[in-house]
Amino acid sequence: MPLHVVIADDHGAIRVGLKYIIREWMPESRISYAKDMTELIALLDAVSPEVIVLDINLPGGNNFQVVKQLKKKRPHTRVLVFSAYNEMLYALRYIDAGADGYLQKDGDEDDFREALNTVCRGRKYLSPKMRDYLLERRLGNVELGENPLAALSDRETEVCQLLVTGKGVSEIANELNLHTSTVGTYKSNIYAKLGVQNLSELIAKVTMYAVVRT
Incomplete structure (x- = not known):
């Protein structure tokens, strides 16, 4: 049966590239697009796709609650998360939030097909590298490592993601339905845990440790 896949990403090149991969693999598939959270919600009011390929930096939806909102x-x-963020830091957080899979954008076409096929079969997808890592951690053979972003809680991670996009405390409070004082406390905790003094230093540290570089 042909799939209906929604590609939710604000980068046109990504949308076109994924469309090409899906159509080459499954020519009869239906492809829809959303470039921000508003478009995605409006689309889901009208259709019920089999899969959403979701960029977690989607404008208006870059927090863990977005997956729960989509699932509701x-x-x-x-929901297959397709992200430039390091899977070692983010994959399990989004799986715990309800995502069906997590794939880094530095993978190849075969990785994407495997991930899409896995979630379509009703199974959770993590990359082989991530599965091996989790097994080694379970066996006590590896530690979480020296990545300072791993020390952030889920909520601190959400606030951090929004801070690096340039949003202020009031905007973040409104988006996450929190008091401004609460967001201010999270911001202070983030700065302290990451050892940064200002937004420029925060962006540099997140870019260094969170974003996948190819």
Whole structure:
């Protein structure tokens, strides 16, 4: 049966590239697009796709709650997170939030096909590298490592992601439905844990440790 796949990403080149991969693999598939959270929600009000390929930096939806929001609206739709953020830091956080899979954008076409096929079969997808890492951690053979971003809680991670996009405390409070004082406390905790003094230093540290570089 042909799939209906929604590609939710604000980069046109990514949308076109994924469309090409999906159509080459499954020519009869239906492809829809959303370049921000508003478009995605409006689309889901009208259709019930089998899969959403979701960039976690989607404008208006770059926090862990977005997956829960999508699942509440379309419980049977699979959500495959497709992100430039390091899977070692973010994959399990998004799986715990309800995502069906997590794939870094530095993978190749075969990785994407495997991830899409896995979530379509009703299974959770993590890369082989991530599965091996989790097994080694379970066996006590590896530690989490020296990445300072790993020390952030889920909520601190959400606030951090929004801070580096240039949003202020009031904007973040409104988006996450928090008091401004609470967001201010999270911001102070983030700066302290990461050893930064200002936004420029925060962006530099997040870029160094969170964003996948190819």
